[in-house]
Amino acid sequence: MLTREEQDLLQKTVLQAVPAEMQAALSGVFRWFAYFGQYVKSDYIHALLAAVIAIAKENHLAYLQIVKMAAQSLGADVESIAAANNIADGAPENSVLAPLADILQATLLLAGADRLLLPESIHAPEQRFQHMARALTEAIPHIRPATAQATAENILVTARLLREESRRHLELAETPDEKIHPYIIIEGVSGSGKTTQAEMLAHRYNTGGRSAVMLHEPSEWFWRQKRQMDDVSPYNDDQLLFLLLADRSLHIAPTLQNFLSEDKIIIASRSFLSTIVYQSHTHYTAAQIIRLHQFMPRPARIIIFDMDPALAMERVITREREQGRTRNEYELLELLQRHRQKFREIADLFPFCRIISVDAYSRDELHDIIWNDLQLYL
Numbered sequence: 001m002l003t004r005e006e007q008d009l010l011q012k013t014v015l016q017a018v019p020a021e022m023q024a025a026l027s028g029v030f031r032w033f034a035y036f037g038q039y040v041k042s043d044y045i046h047a048l049l050a051a052v053i054a055i056a057k058e059n060h061l062a063y064l065q066i067v068k069m070a071a072q073s074l075g076a077d078v079e080s081i082a083a084a085n086n087i088a089d090g091a092p093e094n095s096v097l098a099p100l101a102d103i104l105q106a107t108l109l110l111a112g113a114d115r116l117l118l119p120e121s122i123h124a125p126e127q128r129f130q131h132m133a134r135a136l137t138e139a140i141p142h143i144r145p146a147t148a149q150a151t152a153e154n155i156l157v158t159a160r161l162l163r164e165e166s167r168r169h170l171e172l173a174e175t176p177d178e179k180i181h182p183y184i185i186i187e188g189v190s191g192s193g194k195t196t197q198a199e200m201l202a203h204r205y206n207t208g209g210r211s212a213v214m215l216h217e218p219s220e221w222f223w224r225q226k227r228q229m230d231d232v233s234p235y236n237d238d239q240l241l242f243l244l245l246a247d248r249s250l251h252i253a254p255t256l257q258n259f260l261s262e263d264k265i266i267i268a269s270r271s272f273l274s275t276i277v278y279q280s281h282t283h284y285t286a287a288q289i290i291r292l293h294q295f296m297p298r299p300a301r302i303i304i305f306d307m308d309p310a311l312a313m314e315r316v317i318t319r320e321r322e323q324g325r326t327r328n329e330y331e332l333l334e335l336l337q338r339h340r341q342k343f344r345e346i347a348d349l350f351p352f353c354r355i356i357s358v359d360a361y362s363r364d365e366l367h368d369i370i371w372n373d374l375q376l377y378l
Contacts, residue, residue: 042080047097049084154349157287161298161351182378183256183266183297186370187273188305189339190331191312191319192358193366194269197305200367201374202267213259215252215268222247241279245292248272256297272296273304277342278330286346301377302353303370304343309336311359352377 087097184201186194198214205212225243229235235243259266272293276286284292316331330339347353354373358366 043097046080046083046087049081050087050097053084053088154285154287157290157349161349182300182374183260183268184374185268185271185273185299185302186305187269187271187302188343188358189307189309189312189336190328191315191336192305192307193315193363194305196363197367197370198267198269200363201370202265204367204371205265205267210265211263212265212267215256215259215266217252217268217270217274218244218247219251221251237279237282241275241282241284241289244272244275244279248293248296253296260297268299271299271302273302273343273346276346277339280338280342286349290349300352301374302347302350303373304347304353304355305358306340306344306355307358309333309340312336312340 090098186198186201188194202212202214222243225247226235226240229239229243256266272289275293276289279289280286282289310333313331313333313336316327319325320327344355347355354377356366356369361369
């Protein structure tokens with residue numbers, strides 16, 4: 001079992017291996033060591049190193065130094081590091097220690113060890129997520145590791161977005177005459193009316209003296225690449241995720257930047273949120289997919305249409321009959337039900353997002369709701 005001296009040594013070792021700005025956050029990890037006293041020292045060290053290695057493999061280079069120094073100071077030999085690698089890779093013979101490694105990884109994430117640290121000066125909206133993080137860390141020994149890790153990632157991503165949002169409002173407060181050039185996203189399941197409302201919104205901006213453009217995702221380049229993939233072999237969700245990432249990096253993000261530099265209001269009826277929803281069967285969580293899209297300009301406002309999937313399906317069928325448009329592979333009632341729930345879940349990650357239940361509104365009523373929201377928010 002880990003003695004108090006061994007815990008102190010491990011704490012000192014890890015803190016010495018990281019930059020000074022990370023030490024305060026990481027020190028919170030060690031408050032939870034007492035919960036794992038039933039593990040023998042070697043098992044605990046292996047699990048901790050496995051948690052560190054798992055995050056290191058996501059290219060957080062600070063962890064590589066932690067692994068090296070922790071292993072050296074604690075006398076972990078090559079075999080111990082190999083055992084930790086096996087745990088991190090999910091080897092079945094290490095299934096007993098895998099839950100402990102997962103818990104430790106979630107705790108490291110919660111401590112801010114991937115540099116997504118909350119600022120010292122906390123604004124009121126961010127306090128809610130501090131409380132969430134604190135409650136989660138207190139519950140970690142008693143909940144499922146997968147839940148702990150997913151929640152940790154969600155909290156950290158949302159905290160980062162909240163920091164950006166707070167910074168944006170502070171900058172606007174300091175420069176009240178500064179123009180806001182919004183990038184507005186309208187999302188929701190197929191058939192919920194996104195394109196219609198995006199077109200109405202662009203028309204209203206343009207006739208009101210402001211220049212608005214529609215942004216269409218994905219680009220033609222994506223569809224050409226996808227057709228080539230279809231000709232070679234069936235694609236999977238992981239391949240589609242990274243093809244969409246490539247498209248956004250090569251085409252969508254530069255187009256957005258050009259529109260912003262030209263003082264355009266950008267209105268999109270699809271975005272990377274659709275990737276989170278439609279590629280939800282990849283090996284990546286919603287928070288991880290958001291982090292993969294950090295190169296994208298951040299939207300000023302996200303509006304998600306929430307609609308009864310049965311009603312959305314009726315609209316899809318009507319559109320197919322009246323416009324001769326062929327349904328895509330996602331436009332099935334079962335998938336619309338699943339996607340609706342996924343949109344509801346991910347909305348909580350974005351502080352600048354609003355869900356609107358659209359079933360009961362006419363087209364014009366919904367447009368007025370969106371317009372008034374944007375006037376208040378932006």
